[in-house]
Amino acid sequence: QLQLQESGPGLVKPSETLSLTCAVSGDSISSSSNYWVWIRQPPGKGLEWIGSIYHTGSTYYNPSLKGRLSMSVDTSKNQFSLRLSSVTAADTAVYSCARHGYPVRVGFFDFWGQGILVTVSS
């Protein structure tokens, strides 16, 4: 059974960098069949796709976050990570990791982690 577990600080100061990791169990992050994804949901609001990464390191990023966003994979630890720099209160959200199929145009988000609340505040 696939499990995705997010981890990282629940509180980040404005202007600092938000860093999260998603540990994958029950599937290999090196699988050619999937992209690994970050999605966020501000409190009381809708879903926003952050970015997707393939095991080769190939990425798609949300254009609205490009320039602040970096994603990486660690195949040895079967996990992938998110770094979002220069955060503001607008980045406060539940951050979830998920999986979608390859190639992107025929894939879909078939499994989601439970999510972790990250608050940006001094």
Added chain:
Amino acid sequence: QSVLTQPPSASGTPGQTVTISCSGSISNIGNNFVHWHQQLPGTAPKLLIYRNHQWPSGVPDRFSGSKSGTSASLAISGLRSEDEADYYCAAWDDTLRGWVFGGGTKLTVL
């Protein structure tokens, strides 16, 4: 402002059929598949319908999806109290080269 447009709310009584719409453009819904997710209160989203009208294992056929042109719909028949949730449509956008979501529709079972 979401790229895909959904009504913010919908409602129905038990047993009724409710339909939720999702409107986009040629670069997303028009050229790509639409997928639907259900988010029960306090839980992670769950895949409900994929590739316009297909069911993941375990999803009852009371839920059905369709797509026409640049719009898609999710229909829920035989409405139950446990269907009360937020519903989101999603599609790949060729112009943005990324995933886009609808703003979500909060379904209330009266």
